[in-house]
Amino acid sequence: MSSQANADSQGSDSLSNRYNFLLRGLLLIVVTGVVMSLGNVNIGAIGQGLGYALAGVCVFITYRILGFVDLTVDGAFPIGGAICAVLIAGGASPEAALLAAFVFGALTGLATALVDILFKIEGLLASIIVITATYTVTLRIMGGRSNIPLLGQETLISRHSRSFRGWLVEQFGDELKRQSTNLLEIMLFGGIVIVVLVILYWLMRSELGLAVRATGKNAQMVRATGINHNVMIVLGLMVANGLAGLSGSLVVQQFGFADVSLGFGLIIRGLAAVIIGEVLLRPKSTGQLLVAAVAGMLVFDISRAWIFSSLDLPTTDIQFVSALVVLAALGTPRLYERYKAYRQRFANTR
Amino acid sequence: MLKLDNISVTFNAGTNNEVRALKEVSLSLEEGDFVTVIGSNGAGKSTLFGVIAGAATADSGQIHLDGRDITHWPEYKRSQVIGRVFQDPRLGTCPGLTIRENLSLAAIHGRRTGLRRDVKQDQEQWFRDELASQNLGLEERLDTDVALLSGGQRQSITLIMATLVKPKLLLLDEHTAALDPKAAEQIITLTRELADRYEMSTVMITHSMQQACDLGSRVIMMHQGEIVFDISGRERYQLTPADLIDRFHSLDNAELSDAQVLGQTGSFSQKDLISLARTSSRNR
Numbered sequence: 001m002s003s004q005a006n007a008d009s010q011g012s013d014s015l016s017n018r019y020n021f022l023l024r025g026l027l028l029i030v031v032t033g034v035v036m037s038l039g040n041v042n043i044g045a046i047g048q049g050l051g052y053a054l055a056g057v058c059v060f061i062t063y064r065i066l067g068f069v070d071l072t073v074d075g076a077f078p079i080g081g082a083i084c085a086v087l088i089a090g091g092a093s094p095e096a097a098l099l100a101a102f103v104f105g106a107l108t109g110l111a112t113a114l115v116d117i118l119f120k121i122e123g124l125l126a127s128i129i130v131i132t133a134t135y136t137v138t139l140r141i142m143g144g145r146s147n148i149p150l151l152g153q154e155t156l157i158s159r160h161s162r163s164f165r166g167w168l169v170e171q172f173g174d175e176l177k178r179q180s181t182n183l184l185e186i187m188l189f190g191g192i193v194i195v196v197l198v199i200l201y202w203l204m205r206s207e208l209g210l211a212v213r214a215t216g217k218n219a220q221m222v223r224a225t226g227i228n229h230n231v232m233i234v235l236g237l238m239v240a241n242g243l244a245g246l247s248g249s250l251v252v253q254q255f256g257f258a259d260v261s262l263g264f265g266l267i268i269r270g271l272a273a274v275i276i277g278e279v280l281l282r283p284k285s286t287g288q289l290l291v292a293a294v295a296g297m298l299v300f301d302i303s304r305a306w307i308f309s310s311l312d313l314p315t316t317d318i319q320f321v322s323a324l325v326v327l328a329a330l331g332t333p334r335l336y337e338r339y340k341a342y343r344q345r346f347a348n349t350r
Numbered sequence: 351m352l353k354l355d356n357i358s359v360t361f362n363a364g365t366n367n368e369v370r371a372l373k374e375v376s377l378s379l380e381e382g383d384f385v386t387v388i389g390s391n392g393a394g395k396s397t398l399f400g401v402i403a404g405a406a407t408a409d410s411g412q413i414h415l416d417g418r419d420i421t422h423w424p425e426y427k428r429s430q431v432i433g434r435v436f437q438d439p440r441l442g443t444c445p446g447l448t449i450r451e452n453l454s455l456a457a458i459h460g461r462r463t464g465l466r467r468d469v470k471q472d473q474e475q476w477f478r479d480e481l482a483s484q485n486l487g488l489e490e491r492l493d494t495d496v497a498l499l500s501g502g503q504r505q506s507i508t509l510i511m512a513t514l515v516k517p518k519l520l521l522l523d524e525h526t527a528a529l530d531p532k533a534a535e536q537i538i539t540l541t542r543e544l545a546d547r548y549e550m551s552t553v554m555i556t557h558s559m560q561q562a563c564d565l566g567s568r569v570i571m572m573h574q575g576e577i578v579f580d581i582s583g584r585e586r587y588q589l590t591p592a593d594l595i596d597r598f599h600s601l602d603n604a605e606l607s608d609a610q611v612l613g614q615t616g617s618f619s620q621k622d623l624i625s626l627a628r629t630s631s632r633n634r
Contacts, residue, residue: 014493205467206466207454207458207467209468210447210451211455211463214444214447218444220436223425223426223429225511228427
């Protein structure tokens, strides 16, 4: 009898979880909208956040699901960007470039997994070794140049920009004309991110995905159920870093150039995205966690753009501001915990 | 069924800390045997399990299971035919996943993982029945995160997971030692039920002399990396905890720690304690 009641409350719990998540999401959208309009933040920040979002998802998979301290994203991202730029400059279609970027990113992840498994070097060190090597590989891919411009080449964005601008002017007049590229980016990248999230969710909810999720939490138990946990680490790292490569190729098409140092500090950015998403949205299920990582990346880019526009800083200060935003994202929950503990102590002594 | 030939395991070979954990141990198990293993700390019990399960590698010797040489099989592959329950209740289940997801993972056992759904509707009744047989009410909480369960509850789920797809061999490594007396008793009852129902070969390490005498049809005592007693048949049925303690003290350097005597989670009776005190003083 009591167990029945227990089950019922569990059922409504999961329902209220879903409502809570939606409510928090709506609130976040409203607050972000208000901040953006009051702080005069260009909507380009959203497009940029969407470009980097999949790198955030990469960090989410390695850090939260596999429990693997993996910096490979710093190498997989520029390698994806480089292969994309070379292919597009060589006349390949942007879609083929995206696919190639995913494959090269996945191979980078495979390299880290193999270093970890074959040499028993722990993830952090293994990924540092791999990103050191990928720096050269990226330069080789770009033919020894550290930068490839895509001026005048057909990218996902440039392909549609003229027709989209025409359509925009036709529908809404000249007001939105200046924002047409930004709006196009948001729609295209938003679509790509949503498709990727759906596929990823489907993968995570398969037997393989279950085994990968369990590997990060308790590898011993996975081995004890007769599943090779090393294979799961390889798969997880390949998919995650494939997404980082994909993200790199999106950003390269957005910026209109590839650069060997594009991935610098990306792991920190991804980590910040994961933490921001978790703190603001309190995700509970796998699907919610994925959405939260993307939302976190958007909040990161928007708040950074906000700081820039309100303080009127030169763009060369970007890394310092990034570090500040990351510090705020990681530090605030901890400070709050300490504050609560302090108050508790104060209340007890009284 | 299970056959160990001259298995030796040495840790830190060639250094000052060299430990010969197993010294040419041979052991043979028949189909359906239920063996309890006792011995002091460092006697080699856990190493024996490690070698059978593939977590430790043997320096020499061979292991056969069901006629197949599994000496060089990796741990995960052996797990497809060997079920295991650990002392630490946290090791056997996966926190962050629900009971249903944990059981689904166990149901994969030995198959290849594919892109089929992680939780399947047609397995629901199966899981519910398995859980319902324990009277813990867990069958109504399939979607609860196992991290929210008590040690005893997690251990019973581990036990169900280890036997969900019937293994050829079940290894229980002091699986009640970290539990409170009531939970330990429930787990022992469940262990007995499962072993009877499936008639699978089971090896159980225990620190409790009482459990060693209550369960199974054969007792093995290990000491300093060797099997010193192997009691089965008629002699086994007349065995009492006091006899075991007597035998224990007949060994060189055998130390029975307080934890072993008192940490039996209440299964040691007053009478046993008195007989223990008597034997200890006699040895002195």
